[in-house]
Amino acid sequence: MSIVTLNNRAVRSVTTFGSASVGGNMKFIKKLTASSSSTLSFVNGSSDVVLDSTYKEYVFTFKNIHPQTSDANFTVGFRDGSTDYDAVKTTSYARVYNAEAGSSNALEHQDEDLDQSTDFHKLTTDLGAENDEGCSGFMHFFNPASTTFAKHFISQLSVYSQNDYNYHVFTGGYVNTTTAIDAVQFKMHSGNIDAGDICLYGIL
Numbered sequence: 001m002s003i004v005t006l007n008n009r010a011v012r013s014v015t016t017f018g019s020a021s022v023g024g025n026m027k028f029i030k031k032l033t034a035s036s037s038s039t040l041s042f043v044n045g046s047s048d049v050v051l052d053s054t055y056k057e058y059v060f061t062f063k064n065i066h067p068q069t070s071d072a073n074f075t076v077g078f079r080d081g082s083t084d085y086d087a088v089k090t091t092s093y094a095r096v097y098n099a100e101a102g103s104s105n106a107l108e109h110q111d112e113d114l115d116q117s118t119d120f121h122k123l124t125t126d127l128g129a130e131n132d133e134g135c136s137g138f139m140h141f142f143n144p145a146s147t148t149f150a151k152h153f154i155s156q157l158s159v160y161s162q163n164d165y166n167y168h169v170f171t172g173g174y175v176n177t178t179t180a181i182d183a184v185q186f187k188m189h190s191g192n193i194d195a196g197d198i199c200l201y202g203i204l
Helices: none
Strands: 003-006 009-012 026-037 040-043 057-067 074-079 089-099 105-109 134-142 151-160 165-175 183-188 193-203
Touching: 026 040, 026 057, 040 193, 057 074, 057 183, 074 151, 183 193
Parallel strands: none
Antiparallel strands: 003 009, 026 193, 040 183, 057 134, 057 193, 074 183, 089 105, 089 165, 134 151, 151 165
């Protein structure tokens, strides 16, 4: 190994590197494409969907989600072994916004939280239905197959709203059950999902 002098300081020059095994690889599982769809559902064991103990972390990506009707809310629900997406959850919702005209901006906690509720959780609000409007982002869902702990999730989405605002929305929470979650469903609170892709990945 040679020695290099830089600014009167001796620095060892590295000529070889050891190998390392790096985990955390994302594995593509399933893509669903909306076409005036009332819901998009990822059900473990159905249509090649894996949502079980194979992975401890799952990621959903949302690409150009476009609502059928203006002022729509993009939402998520979780199924704990029944036929309904009504697993009890506690959540929080915050956003940064900026008007397209630059007239107002703020960071705020918005009162869209759920408190031990079976309702669908809002990932965004105020989506616009014009051709250039909608949202994109992601949601991480942790250890859905656990039968010991609650199941946590976090999300971030960028929104082009129906009133020409950009919202960057941060939400999170936990599904408060020790029953495994075997399916996740996305829908608008009003109208259909007009277009857009949702992809599911597992993280090793």
